[in-house]
Amino acid sequence: MSRSVRTKPEGSGQALSEAYDTALLDLDGVVYAGGSAIAHAVDSLAEAREGGMRLAYVTNNALRTPDTVAAHLTELGIRPTGADDVITSAQAVARLISEQVPQGARVLVIGGEGLRVALRERGLTPVESADDDPAAVVQGYGGPELPWGRFAEACYAIARGVPWFASNTDLTIPSGRGIAPGNGAAVEVVRIATGAEPQVAGKPLPPMHRETILRTGAERPLVVGDRLDTDIEGAFNGDVDSLLVLTGVTDGAQLLAAPPQHRPTYVDADLRGMLRGQPEVAAGDGGFRCGGWTATAGTDRLELDGDGEALDGLRALCAAAWTTAGEGRCELDGGKALARLGL
Numbered sequence: 001m002s003r004s005v006r007t008k009p010e011g012s013g014q015a016l017s018e019a020y021d022t023a024l025l026d027l028d029g030v031v032y033a034g035g036s037a038i039a040h041a042v043d044s045l046a047e048a049r050e051g052g053m054r055l056a057y058v059t060n061n062a063l064r065t066p067d068t069v070a071a072h073l074t075e076l077g078i079r080p081t082g083a084d085d086v087i088t089s090a091q092a093v094a095r096l097i098s099e100q101v102p103q104g105a106r107v108l109v110i111g112g113e114g115l116r117v118a119l120r121e122r123g124l125t126p127v128e129s130a131d132d133d134p135a136a137v138v139q140g141y142g143g144p145e146l147p148w149g150r151f152a153e154a155c156y157a158i159a160r161g162v163p164w165f166a167s168n169t170d171l172t173i174p175s176g177r178g179i180a181p182g183n184g185a186a187v188e189v190v191r192i193a194t195g196a197e198p199q200v201a202g203k204p205l206p207p208m209h210r211e212t213i214l215r216t217g218a219e220r221p222l223v224v225g226d227r228l229d230t231d232i233e234g235a236f237n238g239d240v241d242s243l244l245v246l247t248g249v250t251d252g253a254q255l256l257a258a259p260p261q262h263r264p265t266y267v268d269a270d271l272r273g274m275l276r277g278q279p280e281v282a283a284g285d286g287g288f289r290c291g292g293w294t295a296t297a298g299t300d301r302l303e304l305d306g307d308g309e310a311l312d313g314l315r316a317l318c319a320a321a322w323t324t325a326g327e328g329r330c331e332l333d334g335g336k337a338l339a340r341l342g343l
């Protein structure tokens with residue numbers, strides 16, 4: 001696939017909520033963190049929705065059903081949220097499996113309720129044992145109570161040549177007490193034991209993006225996320241625009257060092273960014289200008305002059321870093337410039 005390399009964040013004269021018909025929103029680090037809504041999320045989503053934008057919530061977590069996720073969002077004050085507004089990697093992997101096995105086939109599930117519900121929705125039959133003659137094995141996040149013996153069932157079936165699928169391969173999952181092993185870590189257990197390779201559905205891979213487009217009917221979607229290697233790369237792979245928000249796991253330094261597939265179309269502090277236009281970054285002889293800031297690439301670091309809104313400074317720095325890096329990763333030190341912006 002050939003695509004031009006992004007060298008700066010784009011501008012938009014229109015509010016993003018007007019320029020795009022559907023927001024494909026990541027959840028953790030975008031809408032909520034832990035159990036609570038992120039600042040400005042509830043109000044911004046309400047305003048975008050009232051303006052006519054369709055909101056869909058796209059999660060790699062296969063444990064919870066769309067009903068459960070929708071109920072959580074409703075409880076946070078995001079109303080009205082229904083199960084149809086939620087797309088999970090369990091749904092994406094269930095569709096992928098259904099295209100490769102006979103109608104009604106048995107599927108060995110190593111995971112939770114979200115996966116079972118998604119399989120049944122595709123007319124497949126979840127089973128629990130390798131002895132149930134499954135046509136496929138599927139692995140999704142099973143929560144902290146998943147027994148070790150479940151991995152053995154997967155290995156027995158895979159060793160017999162049964163095709164293996166994974167909802168997603170996120171290595172970690174955030175919990176209230178720290179970073180816990182995610183489905184990707186569980187997939188590694190089975191991979192090490194079998195030497196096999198699963199087919200994976202979740203972000204950043206195409207089956208997940210296809211599922212969101214099929215379910216939302218989006219014609220001009222905007223992916224909104226906090227992670228470069230899932231949300232933004234998924235948008236890149238789907239060839240759609242993306243907005244990175246800085247309320248989750250990505251910091252300024254990671255953004256400046258992003259390789260092409262991790263460079264978002266737009267960057268903003270939080271979900272209020274959906275409601276406004278985005279400033280242009282102008283390239284000139286003296287460097288890259290955005291708002292009151294000018295960024296340049298020095299010999300070993302990025303330089304920033306001027307003043308104004310911190311986000312404009314970051315946008316100018318992105319242009320300097322990404323232009324210098326081209327198809328690679330910017331190695332210049334942006335620490336001092338970012339510190340000046342308080343980022």
Ligand SMILES: [Mg+2]
Binds near residue numbers: 026030227
């Ligand atoms: Mg996230």
